[in-house]
Amino acid sequence: MLMGKRKKYTLEEFRRTALSVRNWGRWGKDDEMGTLNYVTNQSVVEASKEVKEGRVFSLSLNFGPSGPQRGGFGGRFNPIHLMTASGADVISGAQSRLMKRTYQKDISYADDIIIMPLQCATQWDALSHIFFEGKMWNGYDASLVNSSGALKNDIAKVKDKVVGRGVLLDFPSFKGVE
Secondary structure (H helix, E strand, O other), X not given: OOOOOOOOOOHHHHHHHHHHHOOOOOOOXXXXXXXXXXXXXXXXXXXXXXXXXXXXXXXXOOOEOOEOXXXXXXXXXXXXXXXXXXXXHHHHOOOHXXXXXXXXXOOOOOEEEXXXXXXXXXXXXXXXXXXXXXXXXXXXXHHHEEOOEEOOOOHHHHOXXXXXXXXXXXXXXXXXXX
16 A cells, blocks of 8 residues: 555564565575575676666765755764865875875875765665564574674675666656656
8 A cells, every 4th residue: 555544563463474575594594695696697697688778877865964864763864074184284284294204295185084874875784784583684693793793694795796777767757747
């Protein structure tokens, strides 16, 4: 149901549905990639054959104090941009120690950092992101994710698999709107 009131599910209904649709063990008890196992060299070749136009367009979001976060999940905030070195540091002589050490008197720099929750925008959730009843994907225990990161189901495990094809649905044009 897309419009109107949403059905509220009980925890038992959620549990029953989750158990009936999960793929745990499908690719073996040690699997940490889930359905990305479907992305093979051959599937990438097949997907490339689907390209009909060579247009490139950005799907990026502006990061800043007013977005993209809109509230909600506790602890998530908009990106914080901090300058760690700037032109003012060059003018004030703050970078002179570096210049003397490297013998590069004509070279200076600006540098910055971004602090943001990983779910701030384009979200690359690892299979270690969600726990239900103390377990994550493929039955791994939630204790395998700690403040140092994920020991199982880490997003780095799928770095060579996150490819595929996308379909752009242009609903405004379909509805006759620019």
